[in-house]
Amino acid sequence: MLQTIDVGSSDDKIARALALGARHGINRNRTPEWQHEVLALTDGRGAEHILEMTGGKNVERSLQAVVQGGRISVIGLLDSDTLSLPILPLLGSRASIVGIAVGPRRALEDLVRTIDLLGIKPVIDATYPFSQVPQAFAHLQRGAFGKVVVQVSEA
Incomplete structure (x- = not known):
């Protein structure tokens, strides 16, 4: 098991x-x-x-x-x-x-299809606007649980 x-x-x-x-x-x-x-x-x-x-x-x-x-x-x-x-x-x-490092584009496409098929959702610890990139990096340095997202443009 x-x-x-x-x-x-x-x-x-x-x-x-x-x-x-x-x-x-x-x-x-x-x-x-x-x-x-x-x-x-x-x-x-x-x-x-x-x-x-x-x-x-x-x-x-x-x-x-x-x-x-x-x-x-x-x-x-x-x-x-x-x-x-x-x-x-x-x-x-x-x-x-x-x-483990970045692979070829096909591997990424396969990964995205698998994530969609299995319904996997990323764990997002925090989201920062682009103007707060230094704070986002500081968050990473402290140790994030999941992903730290930087919004490049307004949604």
Whole structure:
């Protein structure tokens, strides 16, 4: 059975993820070694797929929390723009670490069709007028839950 575990930096963000359907939440500020909790929640198996948004030394925790042969998708660098981990655990885990970046137009079109088909709605944390772009970037720096939208023109 698929279960989503949200590892977040605040109880508020975790509560929002739980409201969106996550099964469990771990506050990484209160539980810095969160990988042990992930293993406990999965009966020692580990997570099939980890969306790594922090970077830096957190990637090593993700490697410890992923199931053997699982996948870690690096999609964010909230803490650091470096990736640091020992190579032997990676080799032993047979995990894949994949960087996610912008792809070709066809991939975007396929994604949009899938989102429409499944009725997926984006989570928007805040909307700013174009005149408040610096405040929007400051919001991102503080850590948004979902997307921060900048309106380029009046709707």
